Each structure stands twice: as structure tokens, then as C-alpha cells.
Amino acid sequence: MDNVFNVFKEEKRRAFSWANLGDIKHGRGDLGEEMPVIVYRLMQFTLFDAMSEEFGIERANDFFRKAGYLAGTEFAKNALKLDLDFDSFISHLQDSLKQLKIGILRMEAFDPENGNITLTVAEDLDCSGLPITNENVCVYDEGFIAGILEAYTGSKYHVREVDCWATGDRVCRFKAGPIKD
16 A cells, blocks of 8 residues: 555656757747746746745756756757857857847957956846846846856856846846866
């Protein structure tokens, strides 16, 4: 009898797959593919709040960064052209992020010698318009950018937000650099 109940107790990991995003056009024939930013933020901020309460803020940030990394990697593999030269890739990425209304990407600096990058995202999906809290809130974006950069370059990247709307800036600024093994 215990074996029967153990089957129900067993947890299964549901791994992310791009295909599991579904056929949104078909499934949302009347409502369409777009939704207001407030709905996205409602899900994001309440999820972060629940995770922070359960695990603490730093651990919740780690989860969001990891989820962003997975999303960025899969987004790059499934929605971007990874065989372009660097300038063309950045242009393509800018167009893609703007078209999807994620934000307006601008490359501020790139050092081809060491691979360090500084970029900004204006009208960022995660934070533009938030009240000033004096904290960087775009940890999901840090992971998202790291995942995209790794998928494109083949090198792991460390990405951190250094300016954020929530700290009083009007763009999110990220510093990225390859992780040296």
C-alpha cells in the first residue's frame, strides 16, 4: 500500500522547452498575443514577493537571475540569428527587443580586446515607471542578457545592472564581461 502512495508523492521536474510556450495565435484568437505590461509586472512582482518571503531576497534574486538566463538562452536559440557578425547581431537584437516591446537597447561601449560590454535598456519592461526605491530591480534582465550573450559568443558572461529606473535613472544600464575560467 505504501508504494501506491509513494507514486503520488514523487515530484517530477518539468523542464522548460520553447515548444511548451504553445501556439499563442491559435489559443488566443480573440485576445491576441499582446497584454498590458501591468499584467506581466503583477506576475513578476508577486512571484518575487512570495519567493523573498520563503527564501530571502538574495535567494529570490538568484532564482530570477537563473530564470532570466534560461529565458535569454532559449530566446537567443529560438528567436535570434546567432551566425551574424557582432554589429549585425546587436542591431538584430535591438530590433527584436523593440518589436517584442521588451525595451529599447543601446550599446554604450564594447571592448573587443576583453569582451566587456556596457549597454542600456530604455522603457524596460521590468521597471520603467516604477517609483524610486533606491534599489536595482532588474535581476531577471541580468540573467536574460547573460543568456543571450552566452548563446551568441559561446562564453559565459557575468552581467550586473548598475543603473535602474527604480534608483532614479531613466534607463537601465548593464555592465557585462566574460567569465574567465
